[in-house]
Amino acid sequence: MKKTGISSRLKKLLLCSPLLFLLTGCSDKYILLNPAGPVAQTEHRLILLSAILVAIVVIPVIVLLVFIVIRYRERPGNQAPYQPNWTDSKILEVIWWGIPILIVAILGFATVRDTFALTRPPSEQKPITIQVVSLDWKWLFLYSDSNIATVNYCEIPTGVPVQFVLTADAPMNSFWVPQLGGQEYTMPGMEMRLWLQADREGVFEGRGANFTGKGFAHMNFQVVAKPQSEFASWVKKVKGSAPSLTQEKYDLLAKPSVVNKQSYSSYPPALYQNTVNKNGGIYWHHPMPMNEPHQMPMEN
Numbered sequence: 001m002k003k004t005g006i007s008s009r010l011k012k013l014l015l016c017s018p019l020l021f022l023l024t025g026c027s028d029k030y031i032l033l034n035p036a037g038p039v040a041q042t043e044h045r046l047i048l049l050s051a052i053l054v055a056i057v058v059i060p061v062i063v064l065l066v067f068i069v070i071r072y073r074e075r076p077g078n079q080a081p082y083q084p085n086w087t088d089s090k091i092l093e094v095i096w097w098g099i100p101i102l103i104v105a106i107l108g109f110a111t112v113r114d115t116f117a118l119t120r121p122p123s124e125q126k127p128i129t130i131q132v133v134s135l136d137w138k139w140l141f142l143y144s145d146s147n148i149a150t151v152n153y154c155e156i157p158t159g160v161p162v163q164f165v166l167t168a169d170a171p172m173n174s175f176w177v178p179q180l181g182g183q184e185y186t187m188p189g190m191e192m193r194l195w196l197q198a199d200r201e202g203v204f205e206g207r208g209a210n211f212t213g214k215g216f217a218h219m220n221f222q223v224v225a226k227p228q229s230e231f232a233s234w235v236k237k238v239k240g241s242a243p244s245l246t247q248e249k250y251d252l253l254a255k256p257s258v259v260n261k262q263s264y265s266s267y268p269p270a271l272y273q274n275t276v277n278k279n280g281g282i283y284w285h286h287p288m289p290m291n292e293p294h295q296m297p298m299e300n
Contacts, residue, residue, distance in 0.1 A: 137215030
C-alpha cells in the first residue's frame with residue numbers, strides 16, 4: 001500500500017507539472033509577449049522557439065530528477081539494483097550529447113537568420129527616419145524629413161517602417177520599445193540604427209534600459225502609432241503651434257533634469273550631426289591615414 005501511495009503521488013505530480021507553463025499566459029499586461037509590429041513578432045517567435053527548445057531539455061531533467069529521488073531513495077525494502085562497476089552507456093552518451101548539439105544548431109540557425117533579417121526594413125512601404133538623442137534624463141526625437149522635434153514622446157504612422165538613428169549626449173543608454181522590437185544602445189560619438197514598425201494604432205511604452213544615474217527611473221517615453229492621415233495632421237499642428245528648438249534651448253535641455261513631454265516646430269539643421277561630432281563622432285566619419293600622426297583639433 002505504501003509503494004502504491006508514492007506511485008500515485010508521483011503520477012499526479014508529473015501530470016500537473018505541465019500546467020505551470022500555462023499559467024503565464026499571453027495577457028496584454030506582459031508587453032514583451034504582446035508584439036504590435038513585424039520586428040517584435042519576429043523576435044517573439046524567436047523567444048518562443050528558444051523556450052520550447054530549452055523546455056525539451058529542462059522538463060525531462062526535472063521529471064527524471066523527481067522520479068530518481070523518489071524511486072531510488074534509501075528506504076527499507078528498496079529493490080533498486082546496486083551496480084558499483086557500471087561505467088558508461090553508449091546510447092545514453094549519444095542522447096545527452098546529441099540532443100543539446102541539435103538544439104544549439106537549430107537555435108543558432110534561427111538566431112542568425114532573424115538577426116540579419118532585422119537589419120533591413122520590415123516592409124516594402126516607404127520608410128521614415130527619426131534621429132534620437134538620449135540625454136540626462138530624457139529622450140529627444142528629431143524628424144529630419146519635417147524638421148520638427150519632440151521630447152519624451154514620438155508619433156509614427158502605422159504600417160510604415162521607421163528607422164531610428166540613435167546617439168547619446170550623455171552616458172550610454174539603451175533604447176527599447178518592447179512591443180515594437182528589441183533594444184539598441186545609444187553611445188556618445190556613435191550612430192546606431194534600429195528598424196521598428198507598428199502594425200496597429202496604440203500608445204507603446206518605451207524606456208531607457210541602461211542605468212544612467214539619479215533620474216534613470218523617469219527616463220521613459222511613449223511611441224504613439226496612428227494612421228498616416230492623422231500623423232500628417234499632427235506634424236502640421238506641431239509646425240504651426242510649437243516653439244522652435246534653438247541651440248540655447250538644446251544646451252539647457254541637455255543638462256541633467258527630468259522634464260515632461262515637449263514639442264518643437266523646428267531645430268537647427270546640424271543639431272544631430274554636431275552632437276555626434278562633438279562626442280568624437282568626427283573621427284568615425286573622417287578616419288586618419290595610418291601613416292599620419294593623430295592630432296586633436298585646435299581650440300580657438
